[in-house]
Amino acid sequence: MDDDLTTRHHDGPVDASAAAALAAQGLELRLVRNARPELDAWIGAVRRGFLDPEPTEAQLDAATARNGYRRMIGVYDPAGPMPEVPVGTFASWATDLTVPGERTTPMVAISAVTVAPTHQGRGIARAMMEGELRHAVALGIPMAGLTASESTIYGRYGFGPAVAATTWRIDTKRARWEGPTAPGRVDHVSRETARALLPRLHDEVRLRRPGEIPIPGSHWDRFTELHPDADKPGRVRAAQYADPAGRVRGMVLYTVTENEDDFTKSSVRVSHLVAVDAEAYAALWRHLIELPLIGTVTASELSVDEPLLWMLSDQRAAEITVSDHHYVRVLDVPAALQARGYDTAGAVVLEVSDPLGHSSGRWLLEAGADGSGRVRADGGPDARDIPVLRLGTAALSTAYLGGVSVSTLAAAGRVESTDAAAAAAVLGHRAVPQLSFWY
Ligand SMILES: CC(C)(COP(=O)(O)OP(=O)(O)OC[C@H]1O[C@@H](n2cnc3c(N)ncnc32)[C@H](O)[C@@H]1OP(=O)(O)O)[C@@H](O)C(=O)NCCC(=O)NCCS
Structure with missing residues (x-):
């Protein structure tokens, strides 16, 4: 990520139209500085929005130390009894989204969207979202992304569920290991060692996997329970895999819960597993499946196509649920489509309608045999034998990372095409997308 873009995104002024729309209701839209005490009220409002208790001093200190990377905005009601506490919150940062073809594109990541229950239904969330998307567009950032508390909130702004996640519950008494035996070794390591190694391992993996973004440092602190406000620090165990040459190729963080009625039915929750190669x-996974005294292993934010399923003696030992996870949003069609790679050469005309106008238009995408894509505005219908795809921005965003086939979307009535199979061949991708955390 270009540092200059990161800074311009972080420090840019609030959107004037959003500020004017809110001012018409007597509300003020402001940037929030990452400093106490200003940040305290903002953090408190975010926690209230997500049903958490009021922040403690330790949480506020930790938040100030770890929040700097986020651009924070707040909506304030000067007429209320606590004018210093925002009634609307929104955070974002410029980051890199991995796209098909082992490439990345700039993306604005969005989080901490809350509106106080006393002020809901007045267009505050809409004003913040539309304003912040305009800010990203003005900086030329072609994509936006988020993980959502509810599936129904963000489609209206052009976001589509592009990366599904699976949650696993494995009955380890039933599932014998039938996967390969790795030649290296698994060892427990300290949480500090894990904290030091995990970002590098994740960076190596995320660049191969569409849908991933870099994991912010504060998340690593939480995963390893090295965050100063951790509830019960020390529950997390870390284990690494090193290959025969001694190079660390993978790491897992997990928490054990003892079953005091029957020790052999204790359970493990995997908080993060990163493996750079198939051996790791x-x-x-073998380490987890064969842990002594463990009857159940649960894990989430896995992909929809995990080799793990094929490493168990009994596939029904794993209960797997699928859900929508990473929502992305195309803001700039040519930049986004040219940023990704293509497995299949071909051409598609895309007629995109965008509820917010940013990506509306008729575009010709030509994917070359070298895997690159070229996009230009297209003049209109003619006699060429090129499939036409008519779709809203949310559907385009869903298809963008290659995780859902355009044929499937056509069968579901989400897109219209003169030749969905041909369009699907161009826009599809061999790698299964994944996002291994929430943000
Ligand atoms: C979701 C939330 C931010 C919406 O805030 P809000 O200011 O009431 O939303 P707005 O008034 O701007 O509504 C904008 C649109 O979203 C819709 N909407 C609002 N909340 C919704 C919800 N929970 N589910 C589906 N749609 C919702 C509104 O109907 C409105 O639709 P329209 O403009 O297409 O007619 C707010 O309810 C909230 O803070 N919820 C709890 C925290 C949370 O879940 N945040 C989201 C984190 S990912």
Whole structure:
């Protein structure tokens, strides 16, 4: 990510139209500085929005130390009894989204969207979202992304569920290991060692996996329970896999819960597993499946196509649920489509309608045999034998990372095409997208 873009995104002024729309209701839209005490009220409002208790001093200190990367805005009601506490909150930062073809594109990541229950239904969330998307567009950032508390909130702004996640519950008494035996070794390591190594391992993996973004440092602190406000620090165990040459190729963080009625039915919750190669993947999952005294292993934010399923003696030992996870939003069609790679050469005309106008238009995408894409505005219908795809921005965003086939979307009535199979061949991608955390 270009540092200059990161700074311009972080420090740019609030959107004037959003500020004017809110001012018409007597509300003020402001940037929030990452400093106490100004940040305290903002953090308190975010926690209230997500049904958490009031922040403690330790949480406020930790938040100030770890929040700097986020651009924070707040909506304030000067007429209320606590004018210093925002009634609307929104955070974002410029980051890199991995797209098909082992490439990345700039993306604005959005989080902490809350509106006080006393002020809901007045267009505050809409004003913040529309304003912040305009800010990203003005900086030339072609994509936006978020993970959502509810599936129904963000489609209206052009976001589409592009990366599904699976949650696993494995009955380890039933599932014998039938995967490969890795030649290296698995060892427990300290949480501090894990904290030091995990970002590098994740960076190596995320660049191969559409849908991932860099994991902010504060998340790593939480995963390893090295965050100063951790509830019960020390529950997390870390284990690494090192190959025969001694290179660390994977790491898992997990929490054990003892079953005092029957020790052999204790459970493990995997908080994060990163494997740079197939050996590390097999070794770490085997470690979890064969842990003594453990009857159940649960894990979430896995992909919809995990080799793990094929490493168990009994597939029904794993209960797997699928849900929508990473929502993305195309803001700039040519920049986004040219940023990704293509497995299949071909051409598609895209007729895109955008509820907010940013990506509306008729575009010709030509994918070359070298995997690159070229996009230009297209003049209109003619006699060429090129499939035409008519779709809203949310559907385009869903298809963008290659996780859902355009044929499937056509069968579901989400897109219209003169030749959905041909369009699907161009826009599809061999790698299964994944986002291994929430943000
Ligand atoms: C979701 C939330 C931010 C919406 O705030 P809000 O200011 O009431 O929303 P707005 O008044 O701007 O509504 C904008 C649109 O979203 C719709 N909407 C609002 N909340 C919704 C919800 N929970 N589910 C589906 N749609 C919702 C509104 O009907 C409105 O639709 P329209 O403009 O297409 O007619 C707010 O309810 C909230 O803070 N919820 C709890 C925290 C949370 O879940 N945040 C989202 C984190 S991902």
